[in-house]
Amino acid sequence: MPNVVSKNNPYLPQMGTIREIIQETPNIKTFRIVLDDPEQMAAFRFEPGQVGQLSVFGVGESTFVINSPPTRREYLQFSVMKTGEVTRALHRLCEGDPIGVRAPLGNSFPVEALKGKDILFVGGGIGMAPLRTLLLTMVDRREEFGDITVIYGARSPQDLCYRYEFDQWRAAGVNLVLTVDREFPGWEERVGFVPTVLAEEAPSPYNRVAITCGPPIMIKFVLAGLKELGYEDDQILTTLERRMKCGIGLCGRCNIGDTYVCVDGPVFSNTQLRQMVSEL
Template identity: 65%
Template sequence: MSANPYIPMLGVIVETFDETPDIKTFRVRLKDEEAMARFRFEPGQVAQLSVFGAGESTFVICSPPTRMDFLQFTVMRVGELTHRLHTLRQGDPVGVRAPLGNHFDHQSMKGKDIVFIGGGLGLAPLRTLLLFMLDNRADYGDITLIYGGRSPEHLCFKAELAQWAARGDMRVELTVDNPDKGWSGRTGVVPAVLTELAVSPKNAVAVTCGPPIMIRFTIQALAALGFSDEQIVTTLERRMKCGIGLCGRCNIGDKFVCVDGPVFTQAQLKTLPQEF
């Protein structure tokens, strides 16, 4: 991170492509090649991206630290800042304040089965940990991905989903609420698929991210399957604001999501006021 956490490092967009009608992926390199070579982060950490003249917002770094050709961000167009970000193209500058926040504890997950459960854009933070684990495949047990969206059109990372399904060393279960004529996967909401698959909690960790309603019912389904609160991990980067714990807009009780999070176990969340 830059010496002054208020001052962004200058980045340059090297590639963009559409994931869905309202979600776009940006690949960014720091303009200073020495800074890019020194840059280090952990899966689950986030960045503040600046669109000059428009402002900045928090996005998870959804590429893994094992692949440092660029920093990848996948962004839904939902407000003024993200609308402006979606207009940027290859060669355009952005500001980058990173890395911020804590990260997924991949060290404690070694030797365990990992169940990734995502919905919509919630696959972005899961992607960084999933790719990290695939790049260190021998360190982890069985890997399962359960991922869903409103329709096939609204699934992110479609090419990678096909590649992961074809690997042979992980299980991929895709589901949509509204299938089209060409859809051959499951139909239904993610928590129902999780319950149907009856994933075992034995020596396992479940990592989930998606719309709040999906996360709520996913946690209930995991509990019903026997997962303890310590075995359930999620991320709350949507609540992050300034990124360094000064503005006070991301606090939950005595915790600041941008400093103490965004990654929390369900056990940690249960000790906080139920404000989210």
């Protein structure tokens, strides 16, 4: 699979340019990046769920999921929450600025194994980023999948990412259930925590795979809620967030026992998570 991780030096980023920046929420920005080498950009391939390292030169690099789908390759999209030194530096960048990219890294969602299945996405806040790449892949290959339901929530309407796409998702046949934690003026969708809305919607586990990502406390209760609804461990996929430094399994920063999240993840089934739980 062609990528922008150098064969000679896997730590050497490829140069890119920020084409567009979208202010998703008060503390989340989306960056649309094009590699400076047209041949490299044309050859770039990745799978939904894979991640990349973004470099701010003179500051450092951090790992973010590629949340544009592989079916749409005019740019690479990354959404960044401002939480630390590197992310603050990224938020200071402007359209047209240079940026380093090392990608793709890690594993991916099992797209081919999901064919013919009904799909349930359960996301919270920035957790919609890794779900978006798989969701849009399925939208672009709509005839290959069954029902697609998305339950997506945040603290407030202003904390929901990709609001400008919601109508497009619904037009593509996605059953989109939006919720916020409490009432807000003008909000006409659901009100309640994501796990509560999941229990209320109660999507059947028959021939369905559930994929969840969001804050750890949300995932904890979502996993419990899915079990209550009858989902088996191998019907549940999620992503793990641990500090990834090298991205290639050498530094040991992201290991859980003998599992390296940057290589063996970030996508795991609940079956795998239960096998790893003693190491967490």
